[in-house]
Amino acid sequence: MAGKIGVYFDQENIGGGLDVEALAAETSAKWGDLTPVVKVVPLLAEAGRTIEEDVTAQGLDGVLLCGASARADSELSRLPALVDHVNLRELCVLSYKNPDGTRPYPRDDAPELLTIMARDYVNMGVVKLQKTEKPDSAAIEGVRRILVIGGGWTGLTAAAEAADMGYEVVLVEREENLGGAVNSISIGSPLQSPWTDKQPSDIAGKIAKVKGDRRITVLAKSSMEKLEGQPGEFEATVSTPSGPMTHKVGAVVLATGWKPLDAKYLAPMGLGVSPNVVDAATFGKMLAAGEVTARRIAFVLDTTIAEEACKAAAEEQAAEAAPEPAPAPAEGEEGAKVFVKEDLESIRHLAYSNAVNSVGMLRLANMVCERTEDATQAFILYRNMTVPGILERFYKQMQDRLGIMMTKADVTDIRVTGSTLLVECRNTLLGMDFDLDVDMVVLPTGLVPTSAKEAVVQFGYRQGPDFPDLQLFDGFADSNYICFPYETRRTGVYAAGCVRQPLTMDACEEDARGAVLKAIQCVESASRGVAVHPRSGDASYPLFNFVRCTQCKRCTEECPFGALDDDEKGTPKPNPARCRRCGTCFGACPERVVSFANYSIDQIGSMIREVQVPKDFKKEGPRILILACENDAYPALDMAGQRRRAWNPYVRIIPVRCLGSVNAIWISDAMSKGFDGVMLLGCKYGDDYQCHFVKGSEICSKRRDNIAETLDRLGVQPERVEQLEVAIDEYDAVPELIDGFVRRIVDMGPNPFKGM
């Protein structure tokens, strides 16, 4: 807890809008001994040395920097004391407008409302720092050994890379032989410059390198029995032919790859119906074994027939299962459709795999032409040719290749006609419809991640052995597609290759390197007792005051990362190195048992209480609290301020770790204090969620429903608390979100508790 705080005001950055000297004098008078140093400096960015001298001379344990956004003055965070920023430039001066919408620039005197706002923010900053402790990190001796699960193309790359970086590796492979699916791909798509031609995969070389490296222990014909513990000190029990073996490992790379989509989904296109219709993976094996005799081959990348058949079958099945016929839709309206969810989800893997199949079809068509000395005619029929990145060069090369004909086409039917197959092509790029007579049809392979519904890691965690909510990601072991590739919802376990996303071979190699780097970063972070992404370097972790714990299990159930185990009674058992410091447990706990050294119920509650809420709503306006997620919403506001977008001056903004960390008590505090409304500003949730902690904003919306009920019972309109979504790049839209909420609150009138 900071007991001696130095407060510094930045003349250059905020002096044009505020009377900085007056603000400094008020701060000094209000906080007295707590703030022995209150200074106005010409420019904070250049005041590091002065502040450092004050820290030493005055024994300051906290430094509050009132000026530009923390993102602008981040260098000053390294001062030898607890440091916090009050963002008076972006959140006050640059974003200020009068309640009637007019902007007061240029001006001589600071508008009164702007001064009141700045005063509130400074006081909130002082009390926040006063209630902040320096975290004691939970450092452990990180084991510098990486467990790689899966010995295919990606797993082998990961193992070799980790060993090259000086880490020991334990490689677990289910099969007797390493190499996986690439064992049947002797010639792969381009893996290096000039990216125009096929390339030997040299899987044998990769296997030999791994087997010959003394830092790598290969456990073949083995599978995971259990993974217990936490990053830095996991205990992996592996079932091997000689019995269970236990290894201490610091982090895990999950590279278990893919399995093919059930053939039934491609049956409407002839798979399993005619022996001359095969999928790409099978065709590759046949080619390698010299079993392809066909000379006219259609490579079909349009799977609309299969998708529509699946949809129709699902509709039919749903209609049969329905207790009574659904009412006919009104004229002009589309009827609500109920599908068999699993089928419709499964078939999506064909679309997800389109890039891999696009490259794969080019590779196979090229190879078959080569093997038959250009005696084969290969027709590549695509709806979407999605060749990723630099492999475009390979695509262009194949466009000019003798023997390959490509066209965009809607493939509307594939049927057996005597000894050949007929492929109906419509809407082609050639400007005509035609039917192709071929000997063989090659269909795409749907790459389904192996983690889907299979407990490949076997976590010994309270939340179960598998990754949670896999259905949300269609089985892919990822926790945030947008911001954090490789991250899973189990800290310390990083997914790479096709278990994460259908990827081409070159991309799998890159993925393996990325995941290994994340795994190493995790081990190093655990050994320093700090968090991994997104709060990289944060030494705080949840502290539990168990005396008050009622063992309600909300925290253990809601933690998005399975960081909390519990005992038989339900008392939480923290695993700090698994924790991402999101605060969801802290938001969940009705007993206020959980806190962080630098983030607590009391800290935010005190900040809320520091705002001066006027009693006269009509004359002095409402006061509205915004709890803004620090990952997207707060930076969006920061950027809006930088761009001089303005919003209503009656709001006060407090950044929170995640909306999942919002404890209902803060909303009660705000309402009792007389705030007229509370806005919860966070990331998008649902299927296209953007929450950095996966579920925070979704959980918050559920809690908000309970809060609304409570408010209703107390006679306060539930609409006074609203949750709104914003993405980091929506800085142009966020001021109107705020203004709209303020207008709704003004229409509602004052909080009935105001002044009580």
Ligand code: SF4
């Ligand atoms: S802070 Fe987040 S990750 Fe850590 S235990 Fe709490 S809910 Fe889990």
Ligand code: SF4
């Ligand atoms: S939510 Fe709070 S009271 Fe409930 S088990 Fe967790 S710490 Fe205990």
